Amino acid sequence: MRHAMAPVFAIVLFLAFWELTVWVNDWPNYKMASPSDLWPAFWRFKWLFLTYGWETLWRTVIGLIIAVMVGLVFGVLMGFSRVLRQGLYPLLVGFNAIPKATVVPIVALMFVGQHDLNTVLIAFMISFFPIAVSVSVGLSTLEPEYRDILRALGASRFTIFWKIALPKTLPEFFGALKVAVTLAFIGTNLMEIVSPHGRGLGALFDSGKTNSDYPLMFAVLIALAILGIALYYVIVVLEGIFAGWADRQGE
Amino acid sequence: MASERNTNFIKIDGVSHTFQTATGNLPVLDDLSLSVPKNGFTAIVGPSGCGKSTVTRLIAGLLRPNIGGVWLKGEPVNSPRDIVGMAFQNPVLLEWRSILKNVMLPLEIVPNSLSSVAREQRALDLLKLVGLSGFEDKKPSELSGGMRQRASLCRALVHKPEILILDEPFGALDAFTREDLWQTMHQLREKEPFTGVLITHDLREAIFLADEVVVLSGRPATTQFKQEMMERGPRSIDQLYTPRAMETLNILREQIKIARQNEGTVS
Ligand SMILES: Nc1ncnc2c1ncn2[C@@H]1O[C@H](COP(=O)(O)OP(=O)(O)OP(=O)(O)O)[C@@H](O)[C@H]1O
Ligand SMILES: [Mg+2]
Numbered sequence: 001m002r003h004a005m006a007p008v009f010a011i012v013l014f015l016a017f018w019e020l021t022v023w024v025n026d027w028p029n030y031k032m033a034s035p036s037d038l039w040p041a042f043w044r045f046k047w048l049f050l051t052y053g054w055e056t057l058w059r060t061v062i063g064l065i066i067a068v069m070v071g072l073v074f075g076v077l078m079g080f081s082r083v084l085r086q087g088l089y090p091l092l093v094g095f096n097a098i099p100k101a102t103v104v105p106i107v108a109l110m111f112v113g114q115h116d117l118n119t120v121l122i123a124f125m126i127s128f129f130p131i132a133v134s135v136s137v138g139l140s141t142l143e144p145e146y147r148d149i150l151r152a153l154g155a156s157r158f159t160i161f162w163k164i165a166l167p168k169t170l171p172e173f174f175g176a177l178k179v180a181v182t183l184a185f186i187g188t189n190l191m192e193i194v195s196p197h198g199r200g201l202g203a204l205f206d207s208g209k210t211n212s213d214y215p216l217m218f219a220v221l222i223a224l225a226i227l228g229i230a231l232y233y234v235i236v237v238l239e240g241i242f243a244g245w246a247d248r249q250g251e
Numbered sequence: 252m253a254s255e256r257n258t259n260f261i262k263i264d265g266v267s268h269t270f271q272t273a274t275g276n277l278p279v280l281d282d283l284s285l286s287v288p289k290n291g292f293t294a295i296v297g298p299s300g301c302g303k304s305t306v307t308r309l310i311a312g313l314l315r316p317n318i319g320g321v322w323l324k325g326e327p328v329n330s331p332r333d334i335v336g337m338a339f340q341n342p343v344l345l346e347w348r349s350i351l352k353n354v355m356l357p358l359e360i361v362p363n364s365l366s367s368v369a370r371e372q373r374a375l376d377l378l379k380l381v382g383l384s385g386f387e388d389k390k391p392s393e394l395s396g397g398m399r400q401r402a403s404l405c406r407a408l409v410h411k412p413e414i415l416i417l418d419e420p421f422g423a424l425d426a427f428t429r430e431d432l433w434q435t436m437h438q439l440r441e442k443e444p445f446t447g448v449l450i451t452h453d454l455r456e457a458i459f460l461a462d463e464v465v466v467l468s469g470r471p472a473t474t475q476f477k478q479e480m481m482e483r484g485p486r487s488i489d490q491l492y493t494p495r496a497m498e499t500l501n502i503l504r505e506q507i508k509i510a511r512q513n514e515g516t517v518s
Contacts, residue, residue, distance in 0.1 A: 145343045152311045153360045153410070154331045163359070167347050245347040245390060 033215040038222060041215040048204055049223055055200040056188055057227060059116065063123025064184040068177070071128040075135025079165075085136060096129040104190045115198045119191040126187035127180040134176035138169030171246035174239035181231050189224065201227070256325040260446045261287040261310060261414060266319035267471070268305060279305050280316070281471035287463075292440065292447040294457035296503065297467030297475075298511045303450045306472075307416045310448060311335050323414060333361040336412035336445075340419040342403035344391035350402050351387040354378060357410040377405040380442065381435050397428035401435065408439065417449045421456065430488055433459050437485040454503045455491055464499075466506040469513050476506040 015035045022034035029037060042049060074092065078085040104122055111117050142165050150160045192202020201220050208216035240247070268280040279302040287293045297303055308314040309321050312331040321328040323335075336357070344353045354374040358365065365373065378384060381401040391399055400420055407415060421429045433456065440447070451457050457464045462483060466476040478499060482490065490496060 143341075143343070145339050145341055146345075148308075148311075148313055148339075149337065149343055149356075149406075150360060152313060152331050152335055152337045153333050153357055155360045159360060163356070164345065167345070170347075243347075 029214050030212060031214075033218040037215040038219045041213070041219040042223075045204070045216065045219075049201075049219075052199055052201050052204050053223060053227060056185075056192065056202065056224075057231075059119040059192075059200065060123050060181075060184050060188045060231065063120045063188065064127055064181055066120070066124040067128035067180055067184060068131055070124070071131025071176075071180075072135055074128075074132035076139065076161075078132070078136035079139025079169075082140075085140065092129060092132060100126045100187060101190065104194050108191065108194050115192075115195050115200075118195060119188050119198075119200065122191045123184040123187040127184035130176040130179045130183070131173070134172040135169055138172040139165050142168060170243040171239075174235065174243050177235050177239075178232065181235050182228065185224075185228050185231060257289040259286045259322065260289040260291070260324060261285075261448065262322040263306070263309065264320055264322070266309065266316040266321065268302075268309070268314075268316045268318070269471075278471040281473050282319070283467075283473050284319075285465060285474055287446055287448060290444045290446055292449065292460060292462045294449045294451055294461035294464045295467060296451060296454060296457050296464060296507065297472060298469045298507065299452070301467050301470045301510070302472040303467060304418055306467075307337070307418045307448065307450060310414070310416055311337055333357075333410060334413045335416060336407035336410065336414070337416045338400075338403045338407040338418070338420045340422045342391070342396075342399040342420075344399055344402060344406075346391055349388050349390060350378070350383065350394065351375070353391065353402060354405040354409050356406060361410045363410065374405065374409055377409060378402070380439065381405055397424050397432065400424060400432065404432075404435070404439070408443070408445070411443065413445060415445045415447045417447065419450050419452065422452065429453075429456070433488075434485075436460055441485060454500055454507075457503070458496060458499055459486065459488070459491055464503060466503065466510060468510045475510055476503075478502060 019035050022032050025032075027034075033041075074088065078088055100122065103125065107118050107121055111121075146164050146168065147160055150164060155163075188200065189202040189205075192198050192200035193206050195203070197203075198206075201224055205217055205220040205224075208214070208220060263283060263285040266280050266283045267278070270277040270279055283302075283306070285293070285295075285306075295303055295306060305314065309316055310323070310328070312321075312328045312335070315329070323332065344350075345356070348356070351371065351374055354377060355370055358370045358373070363370075375384075375387065378387060381404060383398060383401055383405070386394060386398065386402075391402070394402065400423075404420065407417075421432050424432065437460070447461075449457070449460055454464075458480060462480055464478045464480065465474055466478075467473070468475040480499070481495065
């Protein structure tokens, strides 16, 4: 119980500190909104928060799902074939090294007006790299003995992949997925902020900016934080279900 | 013909093998021949890195030799066959499966007509035989090294293989656990006879478990020396300390010395 209360306590303390700092310094709203200003901002735009929040959520999730699928394909190819690994790896590293902030305006122009496509595309592009790398490393570092115990019985490559390689790679995969979900979320918001006349929490943030509505901007930040935390913990729960065996803390 | 199949249940004939490595060719086996009769148990000893594990991979069909051939039950080995069970120095248990599910793994691969209840019973019987009753539902990480090795043995035997290949399975264990497992090996063999090949670097282990001990020369390995054991079947640890056992031990030790000396001369 004490464990469950700790984060709540930390949040309350943080909000109190924030409110106090603004109050003591007597900052006006346009400099720094205080927590007590946020609730009215939420309330005024509650439908926009809900619908745009949903918008941001599904775009992130779809982008992440595509990233998982493409990342798995690349990871499996690179994990099993040394030639493909040597060929594809520099390509992926180079692709990943390009700061996505520079890609965002390009994609926004390329598919101008197609907000859903743009956003999902960026969320995918920014998040598939860690998945591909973790899966390929997990598969290529599989000890030969693990493969041999099944191969010696005449098991097919697919059986070996399904029964040994894949489950053994799951902890690395989920580690990467936790990084990827955060990245996908950042990607979604980057695009939503940049796209003119877009939707999503990023667009709401942008409209707060154009209207100098600072409490709204801060309220969006808080909403994003909550959504980000929720997404992250969904992955943590999935990890516990599918790769919980790798967690040795209890021993 | 049938008797030929029984005396040469495992037959390695004139096998040479060279690995292609980044730094060039590495000849590992050179005209090696070896045979194990049905239900026999042969221990293979030899200098470190001489090619012992390579021999087990050849028998298991995981590797095909450049020259020469391997036959099991009179049939040439071209690919892995499910009449073989294997256990290694590293127990390689799957961490996400319970001990019981680990032991049952081969039954998911090897075609068999057992019901799921019968499969489970088979695994439980073996676990009981090696003294792991009550640990069926534990995860491998919850077991000691010796217990994991016992589970690994059960997994190697669960599909009733006719041939059991052991590659230093007791190498990482302490002396007492190892002696325990030696006894277990004899019990298993008595209960369900199999034809065994054991790789080991422990000469006492070889003498205690095997019907015949083969000494391989240094790399590239060939059969340097063979010694039949007097005993067959279960024996007590005390027999390791009889004058005759001591004598055998000395002969083998001498052979290993020769194998190691020759190692540098052939390259
Ligand atoms: N797949 C492979 N590719 C290249 N070289 C290999 C391969 N497998 C084994 N070797 C080399 O062949 C030699 C013999 O290996 P092997 O594992 O059979 O020796 P070993 O007698 O089992 O050694 P140890 O006593 O240390 O277990 C070693 O020098 C090893 O580096
Ligand atoms: Mg070896």
